[in-house]
Amino acid sequence: MRPFNFAAATEPTEAIATVNDTPEAKFIAGGTTILDLMKQYVETPTQLIDINGLPFSQIEATPSGVRIGALARMSDVAEAAIIRENFPVISEALLLSASAQLRNMASIGGNLMQRTRCGYFRDPAFPCNKRVHGSGCPAINGEHQRHAILGTSDKCLATHPSDLAVALVALDAIVQVRGPQGERRIPITEFHLLPGNTPHIETALQPGELIVAVDVPKALFSKSSHYLKVRDRASYEFALVSAAVAMEVQNGTITSARVGLGGVGTKPWRSGEAEAALQGQPPTLESFREAAEAALTPAKPMQQNAFKVELAKRTLVRALETVGEML
Amino acid sequence: MGMGCLDRQQRISIEKVTVCSIPKPLPTVPSKPNSAMMDITLKVNGKAYPLTTEPRVTLLDALREYIGLTGTKKGCNQGACGACTVLVDGRRINSCLTLALMNVGKEITTIEGLATGDELHPMQTAFIKHDAFQCGYCTPGQICSAVALVAEGHTKSDAEIREWMSGNLCRCGAYPNIVSAIKEVAQGGSNASI
Numbered sequence: 001m002r003p004f005n006f007a008a009a010t011e012p013t014e015a016i017a018t019v020n021d022t023p024e025a026k027f028i029a030g031g032t033t034i035l036d037l038m039k040q041y042v043e044t045p046t047q048l049i050d051i052n053g054l055p056f057s058q059i060e061a062t063p064s065g066v067r068i069g070a071l072a073r074m075s076d077v078a079e080a081a082i083i084r085e086n087f088p089v090i091s092e093a094l095l096l097s098a099s100a101q102l103r104n105m106a107s108i109g110g111n112l113m114q115r116t117r118c119g120y121f122r123d124p125a126f127p128c129n130k131r132v133h134g135s136g137c138p139a140i141n142g143e144h145q146r147h148a149i150l151g152t153s154d155k156c157l158a159t160h161p162s163d164l165a166v167a168l169v170a171l172d173a174i175v176q177v178r179g180p181q182g183e184r185r186i187p188i189t190e191f192h193l194l195p196g197n198t199p200h201i202e203t204a205l206q207p208g209e210l211i212v213a214v215d216v217p218k219a220l221f222s223k224s225s226h227y228l229k230v231r232d233r234a235s236y237e238f239a240l241v242s243a244a245v246a247m248e249v250q251n252g253t254i255t256s257a258r259v260g261l262g263g264v265g266t267k268p269w270r271s272g273e274a275e276a277a278l279q280g281q282p283p284t285l286e287s288f289r290e291a292a293e294a295a296l297t298p299a300k301p302m303q304q305n306a307f308k309v310e311l312a313k314r315t316l317v318r319a320l321e322t323v324g325e326m327l
Numbered sequence: 328m329g330m331g332c333l334d335r336q337q338r339i340s341i342e343k344v345t346v347c348s349i350p351k352p353l354p355t356v357p358s359k360p361n362s363a364m365m366d367i368t369l370k371v372n373g374k375a376y377p378l379t380t381e382p383r384v385t386l387l388d389a390l391r392e393y394i395g396l397t398g399t400k401k402g403c404n405q406g407a408c409g410a411c412t413v414l415v416d417g418r419r420i421n422s423c424l425t426l427a428l429m430n431v432g433k434e435i436t437t438i439e440g441l442a443t444g445d446e447l448h449p450m451q452t453a454f455i456k457h458d459a460f461q462c463g464y465c466t467p468g469q470i471c472s473a474v475a476l477v478a479e480g481h482t483k484s485d486a487e488i489r490e491w492m493s494g495n496l497c498r499c500g501a502y503p504n505i506v507s508a509i510k511e512v513a514q515g516g517s518n519a520s521i
Binding site: 001002003004005006008028030031032035036038039040048050052075098099100101102104105234235236 | 363365381382383385404405406409412418419420421424425426428429472475476479481489490491492493494495
């Protein structure tokens, strides 16, 4: 790890100003991503601002749903009654993430800010457009078995690793951020950016901006939601593919559906195609299969990750069946 | 940790600065004073330990290299194996992925702090009884994790124990006996309260 200066923040304005004014300064919360990457010289901040003392760890009901503080730990959010009862897809996604130890450490804001697990990104011996803009992407002609099939570009195929974010895109969550100019709200679907020609720019955050909370609106479909994760081993592993689904059915017709996909996208993937295919249809296996076909129509598989197309379809169908049985 | 783990580009840049072409170990304990050195006190197993460290020292390295409590093990050093598991304010965490100075003012419990005098913690007794280890390297992390697991209450079935212990890897494959040991303690066995 490169040497760096460290300061613990006691109030947000000062922390934001310090990070905004100091080149290569970063916030640290749980530390599980940034310290790992600092040990590998992928992240080399000169200054860390510890934000754990800031008052952003509450999980509280709001008139429209729930506000999850950015510093709330994954384990606490997963176990919170308000989350389990009203937004099961969030609790399930969190409990299928990482390990018990990491969930005790990692914050919700940090979860959204975690970097890709692409092996080339994490090894400075290789070029990587995400790590060093314009240096190249070895994954295109190299190892890309675990890489994305949706939202890719000829500059980057890296998969976004978060399970939580996939649940949040399905539930229309809003990321509340505070910066040098005050607070603003960013829809979660606009928070993470497609790689395009600039894979090194990963989020909509501006310099100095800090995530303070995630707002999740309560909808009729929130309670009938589910997260299904498929991986190479039974536990403590990133998704090969995953599906976050929420559905509302009235009089035998799907009146509203939400579909998020994980492990397949360069960002947490919301499938408008699948949602449109489900709308107005009966909640049957046939409808679910048509939605899965629609969701994967835009997929651009490569040689080694072509299996993800069929696996994602089956995962989405299974998740929809599970929610269909709840209704 | 040696310089062999750095990539060529980094090694070259370091060589330019240090005019050193022979890879040599990067010292964990800084060999010369750093402007960013900080005086902190860690409370480990009920005892206060004042230390002077660089900010980049992890809790794991502070425990092992500065305080001398080597029961906590360094396995992967990247949060993948669980060998470094300790309890901080009663919660299990990976001590390799937190900085020492982020844990000031907290109650840190390591494997050395579980026994009461010569009387082993029930989880330690159960691990011995059930032969829940072979080489023993992952065992301090397994036991700290298991103590927290029982307190969390995620022990209703073998499957639940396995799922909630998945952050602790055992390359010897002692998993069945680890599950047996935890199950016994969760059911009030090995003759003591947690």
